[in-house]
Amino acid sequence: MDMAELTTLLTPEALRMLDELGPIESTDAAAKAVMRLRSAGHSPAFVSAVVGQARLRTKATAKFGEFAPRMLFTRAGLEQATRLGVAARHAGRMRSAGVGHVSDLGCGIGGDALAFAGAGLRVTAVDADEVTAALAAFNLAPFGSDAEVRHGFAQDHAPGSSTNSETGTEAVWLDPARRTSGHSETKRVSADDYSPSLDWAFALAERIPTGIKLGPAHDRDAIPAGVEAQWVSADGDVVELVLWSGILAREGVRRAALVIRGDRSHELTAPADAEDAEVRELGAYLHEPDGAVIRARLIGDLARSLDAGMLDPHIAYLTSDAPADSPFAASFRVREVLPMNPKVIGATLKKAGIGRLEIKKRGVDVDPAVFRKKLALRGAEAATLILVRVGDKRHAILADRV
Missing domain, CATH: 3.40.50.150 (Vaccinia Virus protein VP39)
Known part of the structure; x- marks a missing residue:
């Protein structure tokens, strides 16, 4: 937005038209609004400013809620x-x-x-x-x-x-x-x-x-x-x-x-970065700390509060034998551990009727989208597949979100 567009937008007519347009949620809706305003005799600059701002207001609802319909934005802003x-x-x-x-x-x-x-x-x-x-x-x-x-x-x-x-x-x-x-x-x-x-x-x-x-x-x-x-x-x-x-x-x-x-x-x-928790063998549950906890390096404190241990000293996954209900971590109930072989994993998923699969990874160089295509998913059941490195070995952990 340059000063000319701002000047166009900050007029009673443009602000009134902006309020009348309401939310514009798609490219098709934007095109129809442009045609309608141009047919009504408005200039290209006027239409561009108003329709563009209507689209930004619609997107802004996710950040500003009920305040968005009375605010003005730039895309970068x-x-x-x-x-x-x-x-x-x-x-x-x-x-x-x-x-x-x-x-x-x-x-x-x-x-x-x-x-x-x-x-x-x-x-x-x-x-x-x-x-x-x-x-x-x-x-x-x-x-x-x-x-x-x-x-x-x-x-x-x-x-x-x-x-x-x-x-x-x-x-x-x-x-x-x-x-x-x-x-x-x-x-x-x-x-x-x-x-x-x-x-x-x-x-x-x-x-x-x-x-x-x-x-x-x-x-x-x-x-x-x-x-x-x-x-x-x-x-x-x-x-x-x-x-x-x-x-x-x-x-x-x-x-x-x-x-x-x-x-x-x-x-x-x-008061400082938390000391790491002890490393444990994979238990019945796997816990993924929230990203803010990982960034703050408070994984050790979280692990001790959950009576859990680290799956690997360099990987931000925790494990325990008991479920955990914590706002600071997502928990998964472990079904089984598989080799990170698409054919083996695909056969296991097919047998279990799993057609909806969430794929997470940590410590392995894998593109989940590419890996998913190798699995030929079919079925009505859902699960989570966690691809992870533990020590010098790579594992595929089949689990369910708790």
Whole structure:
């Protein structure tokens, strides 16, 4: 989206038409909407802006729920925005720490700022891109003077900077740009090229309570010693790593795994990486830790809480002889262990009438889609096939989700 398209979109007629179109869920529906609006005499630029925005609003429902139909987006802004359910946890942390005013530096389209304002915090949101800042201002408009949006660089609007005389900010939320600039196709950049730089961000976090949002695969060796590192998964996907400093970091916590499922959340915390659990022979059950637990290196603590052991010291699977009901792991009841031979596996599946098969892998160089084609699946039963390396051997574990 360029400024011309934004100007077209931010007119009473375009916004009214956007609301009237409602959700557009397919390419075919989009084409019909284009034809209808063009037949009504609207210009190509007007139609492109309105229909494109309608499609983005439809996609945004997964992240923003009931808020999506009154927001505006760019394609890149939507892809990079924090899910509202996750952002609400950020806001909750701020409130629990007694924060009343947050500077959101690198606010994007305003996902986190929306949650902060919704939680009753005063927000100063800043973005370096003029179009993105304008969209954030639109999205935050319902909060009035409690949510101010500024166009500029984070460094120039950070509390205590030479161009920011404001003294009321109590905490900072910082989402450094980890991709090339743009509103549609963007590419990831290395940590050395984040904007603002991590050196600047970490220095800021030393003097002001700060939450720094990073990718979940961020180099753990580059995490400052004095912060709390919290990995977050939402509905099975590890979505972020947040570094918390000052009063936002909980006492005695340096590693955390927050697991969100729908409206519920659960968390494992520790003062440091957990020691590994002992290695055991495969038992009656296999447990797969949530990705946030794996990233936080809290597998050992999880294993001990489940009275389980490691299947292999280098593989993130746990095993036990008893079932486990934990929000931090998916559990599977083991049927049998097979050689990783497609013919043998296929014959076993055929005999059991298994035609619906979930394939998981860890520690083996196998493409599950290619492997599946070799099995000639038929039947009404369902199961899970876990391809895994244990020591120097490869196994295929046939199991059922618990």
